[in-house]
Amino acid sequence: MLGWFNKSAQGSGLLAVAIEPEAIKFAHVRAANRDRPMATRWWSVPCPASEQAGSLQRETKEHGLARFTCTTLLEPADYQILLVEPPKVPADELKAAIRWRIKDQLEYHVDDATVDVFEVRAEGDPKGSARAMYAVATRNEVVQKRITLFQDARIPLKVIDIPEMAQRNVAALFESPDKATAMLAFSSWGGLLTISFHGELLLTRRLEVTSVQLGQREHGDHYRERVATEITRSLDIFDRQRLSVGVGEVVLAPLPQDPELEQFLRSRLYVPVVVAALPQVMDFADGGEPTPEEQWEYFYLFGAALRVEEKAL
Incomplete structure (x- = not known):
């Protein structure tokens, strides 16, 4: 069976793979020599942990994934x-x-x-x-297990990455030339705040509030208040670092579970709050823009696939 990727795409771009407890997720992005990055494919394969190796091997064979350089994300x-x-x-x-x-x-x-x-x-x-x-x-053992998983599937693994760096990559698409960008995202494992400037990560902080909690009708405001408090503290800490640059705005990553968070934060924070819609800064193949739910689900994978080569310290 022919894969989704045509021969002209062979070897180009970066394929990000997330190994989650109940699924394996994929996203492919081409960023080199483009004004805007283009996501060509994103998809998910449900499977329990015991079947991850077999599922990854099947996807590799079906879609020709061995042709692509890959990155994989660790869970927090x-x-x-x-x-x-x-x-x-x-x-x-x-x-x-x-x-x-x-x-x-x-x-x-x-x-x-x-x-x-x-x-x-x-x-x-x-x-x-x-x-x-x-x-x-x-x-x-975590690193070796992940390497072995990809070796067995014959997928060339370039780097093992983390959500903080993936989020920084997305934030870079929303940056202004003279101010740092704070980006806030939520997933099933919790919240993540990053502050970056010119592609450099300056501060990162995890928040013990999940997307599920923010979506609760009865207790939503309680969790939103916790989020606002943590962001304010983090912005104050950043200001005290005296890094010669201030935060211009807080960019809220896609969060369809809680449409009220944006206005809540605007009423609590002393910097502007804007919502990040990925189609504002990325192109998507064949005009197939991801839904808000997909933008949330694949947010970190898109970010990981935006990675550029970095020099080691």
Whole structure:
């Protein structure tokens, strides 16, 4: 059976794959040499965890996924993201120093962890002069299991990514030239606030409020108030970092479960709040724009597929 992707698309773009407890989800985006990124396909295959390997292999065969470079997203429960003070060590010793600093904050022994880091720098600061750093740590077994899953399906896996970076990629499409952009998104596992500027992630914070809770008719305002409070605190923290740039607006990711959140936040926050509709900044193949529900469901996958190559620290 021929796949959905024609031969002209072979090898182009990035295919993002999410391995979720009850489904495997896919999104393919072409961003290079385009004024606006184009999402060509997005789809989901229901399957329990015990059938993930077989399902991924079947999708690979049916749609020719082995032709595409892929990225995959971890679930937040699979990793920790920690804010750390930059150690004053040579670049080639940085990751070892970071591992030492975070070892007591991990839920397992640091020798069992895969760790990566990225800098938080003010506008104009040279590389190596970070004001802070984020360390991302996950168990080695989580990484190896994901790599094996893709190897068995013969899919070329380029990178294992996290929702924070995927959200930053989407936020970059809404950025203004002189102000930082705060983006707020909610999923079944909780909320995520990111603040970025010129494609650089400056602050990230998880909120213990889910899309399901915000959609509750009886207790919705209680959870909205919690969200507003957490955002205000985060904006205040960001202002105190003195990164030479302020937040221009809060961009609310698609959230069809709670149409009232936008107006609620506008009444509580001291910065403008706007709603992000992905068709404002992306094209979709054959004019098949995703519904609001699909924009919410595939938000992080679209973001992961927008990834551009980054230089390691």
